[in-house]
Amino acid sequence: MNLLIIEDQSDFIGRVKATFEAAGTGTKVLAPDDVGLVTKLEEGKSYEEQFFERLQAIHKQYSIDLVLLDTDLSRFKEIAISQSLCRQALQELGIPVCRYKKTYSQTNSNRLQDLKRIAREGASAVWVPPQLVNGEDLVALVPWLEAVEQGFEKIRDRLIAEPVLLQRPLGPAGVLSRVLGKGTLRADLLGYTAQNFFFFAAPIEEDGVGAKFTPNPQIAATRLGYWLLNYILTFPGPILNVPAAAAMLNIDVDSFMNLEVQKLVEPALYKGPFDAVAIYYWRDQLGSVVEACGGDIAMADSVKLLSLRYVDDKTPGAPSYYCVLTGAPIKRADAASPNPDWIPPGADLTRISQDLFEELDPMLSM
Amino acid sequence: MRSSTDIEPEHRHRIVEQLKLAQQRIDSTEQYDKESRTSLELMSMMGVMAGFLTHEFEKAVGSLTNAASIVKGLSKRDPTLAELADRIAIIERNLAHYMSYMRMFINKARQPKSQAFKAAAQIRVVVQTLAPVAEAHDIDVQVDVDKALEAPMMPVAAYHGIVANLLSNALKALVPKRSDEPRRVRIYATNDGGRHVLVCADNGIGIPDYLRARVWDPLYTTTADGAEENPLGSGLGLGLSVVRDVVRRLHGTIRLLDVPPPGYATAFRVTLPLNVPVL
Numbered sequence A: 001m002n003l004l005i006i007e008d009q010s011d012f013i014g015r016v017k018a019t020f021e022a023a024g025t026g027t028k029v030l031a032p033d034d035v036g037l038v039t040k041l042e043e044g045k046s047y048e049e050q051f052f053e054r055l056q057a058i059h060k061q062y063s064i065d066l067v068l069l070d071t072d073l074s075r076f077k078e079i080a081i082s083q084s085l086c087r088q089a090l091q092e093l094g095i096p097v098c099r100y101k102k103t104y105s106q107t108n109s110n111r112l113q114d115l116k117r118i119a120r121e122g123a124s125a126v127w128v129p130p131q132l133v134n135g136e137d138l139v140a141l142v143p144w145l146e147a148v149e150q151g152f153e154k155i156r157d158r159l160i161a162e163p164v165l166l167q168r169p170l171g172p173a174g175v176l177s178r179v180l181g182k183g184t185l186r187a188d189l190l191g192y193t194a195q196n197f198f199f200f201a202a203p204i205e206e207d208g209v210g211a212k213f214t215p216n217p218q219i220a221a222t223r224l225g226y227w228l229l230n231y232i233l234t235f236p237g238p239i240l241n242v243p244a245a246a247a248m249l250n251i252d253v254d255s256f257m258n259l260e261v262q263k264l265v266e267p268a269l270y271k272g273p274f275d276a277v278a279i280y281y282w283r284d285q286l287g288s289v290v291e292a293c294g295g296d297i298a299m300a301d302s303v304k305l306l307s308l309r310y311v312d313d314k315t316p317g318a319p320s321y322y323c324v325l326t327g328a329p330i331k332r333a334d335a336a337s338p339n340p341d342w343i344p345p346g347a348d349l350t351r352i353s354q355d356l357f358e359e360l361d362p363m364l365s366m
Numbered sequence B: 001m002r003s004s005t006d007i008e009p010e011h012r013h014r015i016v017e018q019l020k021l022a023q024q025r026i027d028s029t030e031q032y033d034k035e036s037r038t039s040l041e042l043m044s045m046m047g048v049m050a051g052f053l054t055h056e057f058e059k060a061v062g063s064l065t066n067a068a069s070i071v072k073g074l075s076k077r078d079p080t081l082a083e084l085a086d087r088i089a090i091i092e093r094n095l096a097h098y099m100s101y102m103r104m105f106i107n108k109a110r111q112p113k114s115q116a117f118k119a120a121a122q123i124r125v126v127v128q129t130l131a132p133v134a135e136a137h138d139i140d141v142q143v144d145v146d147k148a149l150e151a152p153m154m155p156v157a158a159y160h161g162i163v164a165n166l167l168s169n170a171l172k173a174l175v176p177k178r179s180d181e182p183r184r185v186r187i188y189a190t191n192d193g194g195r196h197v198l199v200c201a202d203n204g205i206g207i208p209d210y211l212r213a214r215v216w217d218p219l220y221t222t223t224a225d226g227a228e229e230n231p232l233g234s235g236l237g238l239g240l241s242v243v244r245d246v247v248r249r250l251h252g253t254i255r256l257l258d259v260p261p262p263g264y265a266t267a268f269r270v271t272l273p274l275n276v277p278v279l
Helices: A010-023 A047-062 A083-093 A108-121 A141-161 A171-179 A183-190 A217-232 A242-248 A253-257 A259-268 A283-292 A354-364 B009-045 B047-077 B079-109 B119-129 B131-136 B156-174 B239-249
Strands: A002-006 A028-030 A066-070 A097-100 A239-241 A280-282 A321-323 A328-330 B139-144 B183-192 B195-202 B253-256 B266-273
Touching (some): A002 A010, A010 A028, A010 A141, A083 A217, A108 A217, A108 A354, A108 B079, A141 A217, A239 A283, A242 A253, A242 A280, A242 A283, A242 A328, A253 A259, A259 A280, A259 A283, A280 A283, A354 B079, A354 B119, B047 B079, B079 B119, B119 B139, B131 B156, B139 B156, B156 B239, B239 B253
Parallel strands (some): A002 A028, A002 A066, A066 A097, B139 B183
Antiparallel strands (some): A321 A328, B253 B266
């Protein structure tokens, strides 16, 4: 992978380079100075245009696969660039961006703000989990970035291999469901398009008459990747992360991680773009697993004696919910209703716990 | 008055003495008012420093995050560092919580609009924010508020400010207490007719009778000089005075109870109309 890091602190760049080198993954880490990103721009010409052209030239020369972008770029002296200017240019070029902010430990209110930011700005960058960049040790950042890049690459490869996907009027949900190899998923994915029209809006031609969608696989893959990672996988609905999958089975995460339970749910494992970022499961296939166990996984022969812990023991067979703020399963009765509008309607297992909602909503206006 | 021949000399002398005393009190009050105003102005001017302080504090916490990570790494080679690594990590998490809370509070305080909210949840947020202080001094903070209890329609930051000040005063009163008795703070709230009643009681050192009236004076503090003895002794003496002003503006009252609940030494009782007319 060719990774461009846009960062104004040389010590951090040095640490990222050293960590990748030590990992021996073959990734080439390019710093702004290595590629001439931050030399002065000409006066009298559009700043944005010049910066875009510069990035385009860098991409042409170095084939950038992924950009690691700092949120605070105020220390660049030669050139005044902001992360939003970078995101905008990279979005046009279709280069995936992983954005980060070096900050302190996460709190519930930070987490809420991060999620709202993902919902608002998720069309132009993936957020690096803060714990991966906060400490001195950046070892965990390497596999995460590699996994994210591979996710985008998988989508791009599929679109290149099957160009018809972008030529047919399938809409984003139709295209992504086929990329994921699950045509029936289209209806579920439509629940994630409601607040993300801007995502796939076809560029309007200059005269404003016609709308033309440019089927550029690079740009389309990046958009679809953002959509999948920032919305569909972040706010569980048809595809579930581990705690959401546990919630679907109405058991706690420890019970879900039990080896016998893992054997039962293995057929439901999600295999597709970003499957190396975290472990995910198909909800419909988990449903089939539950059905095969007579409606309650805890009653399956192989786990009956393990005394799995229910999330809600009053309704053993019914799914509980996933609290997107705590990342834990919660009882249905403990979930706030209705959901804030930044949670996609398709994320039907995703909720916020009532207690946290009552604590944070008055102060942070969910 | 001194030169009047119409007043019997003995009475004249007594009246003059009383007038002199009254004049001294007026002078002293005026002087106190003047000093208070100046002092408040000076403190307000230092708001600019608070901005820098916040920025530096944020950087310091960031460095602490790195330090915690480094020490944790080193503790793999030298297990004696493990405890230190844990301690730094806890301190960093606590500071992160304070920062996060302060940001949330300041943003909300910029838009002081009346809104509906549940009292228990907001009291819980304040108590959780000050929990590291309570835990460090072995103070049990008990909240007896029904989860469903509606707070008054008021700016939520004002409610936070009231609870935070009453609770921090209670904690300050418990730190210097030397006794085998467990240290306790109890916060309870209820709605009585059209009014919201909030009580914060502690079994700390109590407030002596001769100071009871002075606790409301702006800039009066019991901790300014004793800061080294009381780890929480950083008060400016503005807390209760500001709380009283805010409560009054909300058409409510705040009282230091003459008779605290059994088992407690001090209790403040705030009452607020559930529907605050205008802030």
